[in-house]
Ligand code: 5AD
Ligand code: SF4
């Protein structure tokens with residue numbers, strides 16, 4: 001029975017593809033799964049929640065992912081590109097709010113050449129924070145240059161490990177190149193973050209089981225799981241979208257199988273449920289990525305509709321999230337929050 005599988009996974013951190021699929025299909029055990037993931041989270045990464053300040057610095061993207069509002073064929077959003085000085089200034093303010101990690105995220109914007117990007121990374125690294133970069137698929141040489149400039153981590157979601165589905169929803173992109181990127185990042189000594197979307201049209205529970213096993217196979221350091229939310233400005237505007245509960249289940253299973261990884265309570269979870277991030281933190285997650293982007297740029301970084309905090313300031317979000325974390329009996333970490341690999345694994 002599914003309960004026995006969950007109990008076994010809680011101690012052994014292993015499940016087969018068929019077992020994962022069975023748990024995903026069985027909604028009678030959801031609360032048991034969430035509670036098990038919460039215990040594994042507590043045992044391996046503890047009560048601390050790591051905050052990563054998210055800087056969204058350009059919404060210009062050369063790619064055309066069918067689910068994403070930043071896709072190049074979307075002419076219904078206003079585009080922005082911050083200058084390097086603006087980005088560094090935003091980062092300085094975020095560091096002053098106490099963020100120990102800053103995440104530099106953008107669309108695949110070619111204005112940010114490797115020279116410009118390394119300059120920005122160096123200046124932000126000098127603030128004494130851990131630097132995560134999330135700007136898409138680049139060459140090995142570029143990844144190496146960012147690393148030498150001080151980048152500690154890189155986020156690149158695989159989105160789905162179903163090759164056909166990937167190439168359908170990310171037209172013009174190559175699944176093999178995405179894998180190559182993740183391998184390069186690992187070889188260069190980054191902490192590697194990846195993740196997937198839940199509820200893409202055509203995605204099956206079997207495919208989600210593959211995603212979970214993929215994260216385990218590459219021993220991902222960070223795994224972000226979020227529901228796909230249909231965006232009216234994209235070809236997938238009439239799609240159904242992912243469910244909060246299914247995304248939560250996948251996240252909990254990831255915690256069971258990768259007990260010492262860092263797992264964010266994603267913004268998309270909160271966009272579907274007003275308590276989504278706190279529920280996620282109580283179902284296996286141990287990281288939150290509050291937005292530290294300022295002014296209208298938040299609204300313009302329109303990946304999907306209903307994105308939270310679009311009218312809030314960095315200071316407001318910082319206080320808001322601290323209060324919420326304390327209200328569920330957890331504590332905001334004051335370290336950079338690198339993955340601590342469990343000794344027995
Ligand atoms: N719904 C949810 N998440 C989305 N992303 C892009 N578009 C959507 C959407 N419509 C996610 C992708 C990407 C991350 C930055 O945002 O997974 O990796
Ligand atoms: Fe660009 Fe990323 Fe959106 Fe794809 S998901 S269109 S690469 S910003």
Ligand code: FES
Nearest residue numbers: 309312317320321
């Ligand atoms: Fe932005 Fe709560 S985190 S308003």
